[in-house]
Amino acid sequence: MKSKCILLLMLCLLVFSQKGLAKRGQCSGNMLAVSNSSETIVEHSNQVSVYLPLKIQVSDELLACADEIWVEDVYYYSLVFSGPTGYKYAKLLNSQFQNIEPRSGIWKEPLSNRTTQLWLRLRHYSLFPTGSYIGSIKVSVVRRNKVIQEQYLHVIYQSEPQISVSLDNASQGKVSGSSGQYYINLGELKTDMRFYWGIKILSNSSYDIVVDSEFNGLRHETDSSALIDYTIGFDNVKISSAERLYRSYYFYPGVRNKWFGFEFILGNTELMPAGNYRDNLSLTIYPR
Structure with missing residues (x-):
């Protein structure tokens, strides 16, 4: 009689165990988390904001x-990204770009659709220094605080070289134009006349600069043989308008906002035919 009770108890445990497995097996399915760099959003204002996409897709069974x-x-x-100059801390946002507050190091969002769009936001006071910013995260799909599916992935932001050129405040009244196209009216040309202006270059990488004159001087509008040479002074280096200037600027990964001064010294204008003279002076920047 005693052995029958033991056998009956074992059968009952087996039945309950199978029911428990069946109940847990009801929550199953597939989950995929991806971060497509082509969908990254970058906004420039007082600071730079980068929104990195995080898309979670689940099967109907899991939903x-x-x-x-x-x-x-x-x-x-915290959501930490390692970058070329140290660590950056990200915020997790929902599909409406609203902040999700973490609890004990876990950011939680209700699962209500097959596709859930989240965003990881990184900010910097200026341009992001050139290089890769990498964060390692775990995404889990959960039922009643129990993980059903999980996935590890790297989220990467690749900051490409960026350069911005603008006139300094003192030159804005003397030089017209914008967005890299500037015009200078020298007025009446006189021997040894001088003109000064300056620019600011904001860059997140090292760069090379080439200064070059298209006509090798000021060329007469209708008489191409009439050419007035001049001297260019740039960053404490002087060259003639017939030369090309190369300069390289190296700095450790970061952001540099540097001022450069230009000096223009006109050559001899004696016995030159009257008329309008023009040249196209180019300053080309090559990021490294």
């Missing part, structure tokens, strides 16, 4: 039973 998406940093309690 029917799971209730939340969890996002966690693999190594830290």
